[in-house]
Amino acid sequence: MHLNRVKNKKISLDDLRVNFSEIEPALTQKEAMDEANRCLYCYDAPCIKACPTDINIPSFIKKIASGNLKGSAKVIMEANPVGASCARVCPTEELCEGACVLNDASLPIMIGNLQRHATNWAIQNNQQLFKAGDAKGKSVAIIGGGPAGLSAARELARIGYEVTIYEAKEKAGGLDTYGIVSFRLPQEVSLWEVEQVENLGVTIHTNTMVGRDVKVEEILTNYDAVILAIGMSKVPMLGIEGEEAEGVYDAIDFVENTKTPPLDHQFIGKKIVIIGAGNTAIDAATCSVRLGAGDVKMVYRRTEAEMTAYEFEYEFAKQDGVEFRWLTQPTKIVTDEHGKVKALECVRMELGEPDESGRRRPVEVPDSEFTMEVDAVIKAIGQSRYVSLIEELGLDHNRGIVKINQETHETSNPKVYAAGDVIFGDGQGDAMVVTAAQQGKLTAHAIHQKFISADHMAVENA
């Protein structure tokens, strides 16, 4: 995101909806043409290599310049079935734009914004970009309708598989629909991507949780293959006193609540503390600001140097007026007589020797306890896993991180594949939407390859 293009920086306390409208304006037609024409159309372009889904970026930009917006949108969405969302949420500075050769000569091309321009055109012009393939007579169940699941579904449907998605929430789209702040990614963009997949004949059972509403055995027996794309679960427990108090929130739930109207007015003027310093923590903080909170602080037990949030997210939070309390460890949530959060007790830390992650381990400074008055505490210290479902499926895993064959995305059960955040961790992949999309795509291709080889074998044996 280009901070210098951010609009409506002022927070409205009268109409909170304004605060959640997309903050970075779409490129105007002229901006898009000027920018598209600035692209050098590199050969063997580094931006393509830096894109986890290998979008042919110079090609889609050239098509914008030539006025072929349908072709441009197709190039994007072909490589990335959630390319409209990724145009907004990808950390482009770290990916395509970071690799642009113009970084060395002038300014990198605004690839994300151009991608948004082309996909916006497709959205606004009601374009169905792809068609389902001729029926192959094989079926695939996908558990989880987030970026990885949708991406796999789209690819499988295009080839000709009968695809059924089981989605626990009311709508599909996963993180894109519920987890990414609205002012970065409006929900309708994600829902358009869902619709693109549904229009290929993919069945999406929403409000349907596998293991609760559908039996696991049913899924395993009724389909020729199963893809597990359930992502990650709630924020884990902090393990401190007062955690169950009223006014303590899970950052994922907190952000999700801002995605569907009406917006909550109870935080106007309040003091909110976010525990953690990753991208989700930043989201919770900036959402708090937009909900009208009067004082938003992030507490982190390490320092600025160790925080895991992207640089641009950190900058963005600072511009929003979020304060940072480094080297601060919460030790207790203090409640009032009604069981409501009243204060947060903390202790100061200092950095000691490096731990197993290579980062210096924070250690308590003796006698440094202090108390912060707060009205709400938001936990953003990572996400836990859907371990029980993974175990019910009988898959090998490591603390909820499903083990796969990196080549084929096969789990320990050869009929079950896994993609997306459910395989993220232990040095496996990145927790980005774009990575999940690519894994979904590759999983679909791997399944198809396996069926093709099986068919060949059958023919040879006949």
Place this chain on the structure above:
Amino acid sequence: MADLRVNFAGIKAPNPFWLASAPPTNSGYQVQRAFEAGWGGAVWKTLGDPILNVSSRFAGTSYNGQRVAGFNNIELITDRPLEVNLKEIYETKKRFPNHAVIASLMVEPNQKAWHEIVKRVQDVGVDGFELNFGCPHGMAERGMGAASGQVPELVEKQTYWAKEVAEVPVIVKLTPNITDITATAYAAVQGGADAISMINTINSLAGVDLDSWNTIPNVAGKGAHGGYCGPAVKPIALNMVAECARHPEINLPISGMGGVSDWKDAVEFMLMGAGSIQVCTAAMHHGFSIVEDMIDGLNNYLDDKGIVDLDGIIGKSVEKYSDWGNLDLNYKVVARINNDTCINCNKCHIACEDTSHQCIDMLTDDSGEAILRVREEDCVGCNLCSIVCPVDGAIDMIEIPNGEPMTWNERQAAIKLTV
């Protein structure tokens, strides 16, 4: 501060930048505004029998978002009564006695008509005439403009008629819509012209609308060819100026025009023999104020080179322009890529690989960095890589010692001797 004054075939002006005969010089109001802005002279929009114009007249061509890479028009000569123009010319000249006011003229090819207009116009005190033998559209259908400018005999004859009564210098403006412009330039010499100017516009159709399938521009759904000018035509114009300048029998001052957009273009035209510069499209694109940098840039250029006046540059590159047969076959340049400046867009590689001589390799250096390298033994020195390279200084064309000079003409002569 270099001396930018010109004396072009006897026409004096404070600087060489003149507005060409075109819409910017349609009226006294415009020409006087131009002089206030700094233009050294103006060639008044062509006088003749007032015509009727159509609505929807101009079209621009864009290239990769750059507007007015080329410019096309179907406007005719002045549509205002001669008396009105003459009155305004008189007033303008009176207000700006030191600026060059040149009247462009176009009448049908007969002696009486030419005598009549030349006399009437010179009575109001113009500094010179420019005979419009170049306008390619409309007037040409009536036997004037380019139609007469494409026939050397008519060029010679009409020049002669104008010269019979003209008391001020006569410039003959030539059309580029001809195979060899030196033929009509020579006819102007024969007719007694004091100078020639070139180029007028090139026959053109700017475009076709993809939705209506109408021509661009269109007049009620119909189009007709126009005249093309602007930056896109500069190389065509520059060649024509140079061809005339190096022609041994065309020893006339040349007023150069065609796509001049800034002082650098002007210097190029002057080096190739132009003694004054005419501009239209750049002014139409940006307004009269662009002349300020033309003057300033030219002045700074001359000062930097230690050149005191325009004689120091006019025609200085003409002797370097020759026939292909006089080029040294043994001269060799090769491309060399400066990997410190290179941004690795690989445009040179793919241009060479797909469309030239396959001699730029994409390699990895010892530290694992991607680099591009030219296999000099296979490089023919075509320049393509350095042309497509988006970064200045990333590709140099280096001269390689390669034996004694030998031109094609010398080679053929030597072969003849040995036979």
